[in-house]
Amino acid sequence: MSEATMPTAISYKVPKRRHPVLQFMVQQPLGAAGLVIIVLMGVCAAFAPWVSPYDPLAVDYGAMLAPPSAEHWLGTDSFGRDVLSRVIYGARTALAIGFIASFLGSTVGAVIGVASAYFGGKTDLIIQGIMDVLLSFPIIVLAITVVAVLGNNVVLGLDVNLIIAIAIPMLPRVERVVRASALAIRELPYIDAARAAGYSHTRIIFRHIIPNVVAPYLIMLTAFVAQAILSEASLSFLGLGVTEPTPSWGLMLSGSAADFYQQAPWMIVFPGIAISLGVFAFNLFGDSLRDWLDPKIKI
Amino acid sequence: MLRYTIHRILLMIPTLLGVAILVFFLLRLMPGDPVATMLLGDAGGANISKEVVEAERARLGLDKPLYIQFFKWMGGVLQGDFGYSMWTGQPVIYEIGIRLELSLQVAIMATILAVLLALPLGTLSAIFKDTWIDQSIRVFSIAGLAVPSFWLGMIVILLLLTYFSWIPPLTFTSIWENPWENISQLIWPALAVGYRYSAVATRMMRSSILEVLQEDYIRTARAKGVMERLVVARHAMRNAMLPVVTVIGLEFAFLIGGLVVTEQVFNLNGIGKLFVQAVARSDFTMIQALVLLVAVFFVLINFVIDMLYALLDPRIRYR
Numbered sequence: 001m002s003e004a005t006m007p008t009a010i011s012y013k014v015p016k017r018r019h020p021v022l023q024f025m026v027q028q029p030l031g032a033a034g035l036v037i038i039v040l041m042g043v044c045a046a047f048a049p050w051v052s053p054y055d056p057l058a059v060d061y062g063a064m065l066a067p068p069s070a071e072h073w074l075g076t077d078s079f080g081r082d083v084l085s086r087v088i089y090g091a092r093t094a095l096a097i098g099f100i101a102s103f104l105g106s107t108v109g110a111v112i113g114v115a116s117a118y119f120g121g122k123t124d125l126i127i128q129g130i131m132d133v134l135l136s137f138p139i140i141v142l143a144i145t146v147v148a149v150l151g152n153n154v155v156l157g158l159d160v161n162l163i164i165a166i167a168i169p170m171l172p173r174v175e176r177v178v179r180a181s182a183l184a185i186r187e188l189p190y191i192d193a194a195r196a197a198g199y200s201h202t203r204i205i206f207r208h209i210i211p212n213v214v215a216p217y218l219i220m221l222t223a224f225v226a227q228a229i230l231s232e233a234s235l236s237f238l239g240l241g242v243t244e245p246t247p248s249w250g251l252m253l254s255g256s257a258a259d260f261y262q263q264a265p266w267m268i269v270f271p272g273i274a275i276s277l278g279v280f281a282f283n284l285f286g287d288s289l290r291d292w293l294d295p296k297i298k299i
Numbered sequence: 300m301l302r303y304t305i306h307r308i309l310l311m312i313p314t315l316l317g318v319a320i321l322v323f324f325l326l327r328l329m330p331g332d333p334v335a336t337m338l339l340g341d342a343g344g345a346n347i348s349k350e351v352v353e354a355e356r357a358r359l360g361l362d363k364p365l366y367i368q369f370f371k372w373m374g375g376v377l378q379g380d381f382g383y384s385m386w387t388g389q390p391v392i393y394e395i396g397i398r399l400e401l402s403l404q405v406a407i408m409a410t411i412l413a414v415l416l417a418l419p420l421g422t423l424s425a426i427f428k429d430t431w432i433d434q435s436i437r438v439f440s441i442a443g444l445a446v447p448s449f450w451l452g453m454i455v456i457l458l459l460l461t462y463f464s465w466i467p468p469l470t471f472t473s474i475w476e477n478p479w480e481n482i483s484q485l486i487w488p489a490l491a492v493g494y495r496y497s498a499v500a501t502r503m504m505r506s507s508i509l510e511v512l513q514e515d516y517i518r519t520a521r522a523k524g525v526m527e528r529l530v531v532a533r534h535a536m537r538n539a540m541l542p543v544v545t546v547i548g549l550e551f552a553f554l555i556g557g558l559v560v561t562e563q564v565f566n567l568n569g570i571g572k573l574f575v576q577a578v579a580r581s582d583f584t585m586i587q588a589l590v591l592l593v594a595v596f597f598v599l600i601n602f603v604i605d606m607l608y609a610l611l612d613p614r615i616r617y618r
Contacts, residue, residue, distance in 0.1 A: 129314070132314045133318050137590070137593065137597075138593065139553070139556055140557075141574070141590065141593055144559070145578070145586070146325075148326070148586065234449065240575075262461070265457055265461075268453050272450035275445075276445045276450070279444070279446075280441065280445035283441055283445055
């Protein structure tokens with residue numbers, strides 16, 4: 001409705017329509033804070049070679065285990081590598097794997113969910129059975145099992161199998177939420193109308209159902225970026241994820257870091273803060289996005 | 300109620316069978332071969348004849364067709380025999396048995412900690428919605444979702460080391476031998492994995508109480524002059540418990556996942572460490588048994604939650 005059509009005699013305030021992004025920022029300050037952190041991390045990750053003070057792989061035996069100082073803001077590790085530079089490059093790994101894995105998991109999950117809800121009957125029963133099987137694994141246990149089965153397969157600097165392992169545990173979780181939304185939509189009169197008009201399954205699914213499950217899909221997508229960052233860190237920490245010398249937050253905490261608890265606590269503190277901050281930002285943003293788009297969805 | 304119970308029990312069978320099939324066949328697809336991993340580990344890969352490898356494969360039953368291997372394994376599992384570890388040669392049951400107590404104890408302690416924190420915090424947060432109390436509890440709980448439990452464990456160790464020169468002990472004391480020492484050893488890993496747990500439960504408690512406070516019977520109670528404290532304690536909290544019970548139950552199973560990583564940090568020789576080792580060594584029988592164990596655990600907990608639901612909420616029983 002535009003302002004011109006409002007009767008002029010009634011003088012109540014017509015809320016001004018702001019840009020949705022601006023509207024989100026004003027209504028959800030916490031979510032906006034999360035978004036700011038995400039954008040900052042994204043910029044650091046994208047421009048890592050210019051932002052980071054050192055080469056993250058450069059070994060300097062003269063400066064091993066150096067405490068935080070003017071030259072090395074966050075200190076150095078047991079090979080004399082600059083921790084700040086490694087944290088910045090680690091953001092690259094975390095965000096790339098986080099986004100790709102979450103996009104993959106949520107998209108495939110959503111497609112299965114919509115199909116399951118739309119076709120119903122036996123298809124639905126079989127899909128739900130498979131999803132129940134996948135759901136009976138804790139996220140990290142399933143990811144470890146998949147890593148064990150697939151091994152490593154690095155393409156363009158990213159471990160494709162690791163991404164798949166992180167994405168698979170998301171499938172049943174996204175599928176459930178999207179299926180529930182799609183089931184509710186399937187019962188609405190306009191779907192009946194579309195069927196009566198003789199539209200094809202594909203057209204009904206793509207034109208009438210999918211646009212209406214975009215909200216839960218987006219919410220799950222953001223929430224699962226956080227989960228993916230956490231999974232990547234855990235797997236790398238266990239030595240099953242990203243491998244040396246690629247900088248990864250989880251990897252920085254594993255191995256030699258634990259031997260230097262007292263000599264070099266900065267090796268433990270900073271990568272962990274980076275993981276927590278990343279996950280925190282995405283959780284905050286995802287939460288606010290849910291409140292903003294559709295408060296009834298439970299993740 | 301009996302029909303409902305039987306129905307729920309029957310529903311568990313296909314899920315568990317699915318888990319068994321999935322794990323068994325997926326593992327057989329993997330490129331790593333347990334025999335190769337084992338023999339290469341022993342002799343550095345040098346001069347191992349083909350005959351030795353074949354003999355070893357035959358001994359482990361890996362030379363038979365997959366479906367025969369599967370039925371042999373399933374047959375054993377149904378009789379409580381999970382086979383022998385392909386790495387240590389000990390019965391899988393024995394290897395798991397000696398570690399189960401430790402992991403289970405940490406999980407239970409973490410649950411107790413989490414519930415003790417979550418119920419009051421969640422309720423306070425809901426009652427004082429949008430005040431500084433609510434805001435700080437929300438920040439505390441959303442941070443709990445962000446901090447990885449293994450890193451929290453490392454920070455706990457770092458602090459204890461710095462201020463009390465405490466290091467994670469190399470051996471674990473059973474609670475039956477020396478309860479005090481046992482608890483002082485395990486309280487820290489329980490805290491590390493319990494924080495996230497309590498955060499999830501606190502959030503659920505908050506939103507659940509907020510939802511219940513909107514109900515008609517709360518308005519009725521207030522209208523007839525019941526004290527606000529009693530409205531919350533008697534009318535709201537009790538009815539808000541249902542979703543919280545679910546979350547506590549579900550997260551208990553996921554605690555095992557958190558333990559997998561956190562046990563490494565605290566040097567605990569539990570189920571999680573066993574699982575990571577088994578994966579690194581391609582110990583098929585061990586991975587199968589552990590995954591099945593976790594799945595059984597998870598499905599059973601789901602069953603108990605459903606039963607609790609039916610007990611707590613009579614409407615579900617007659618559906």
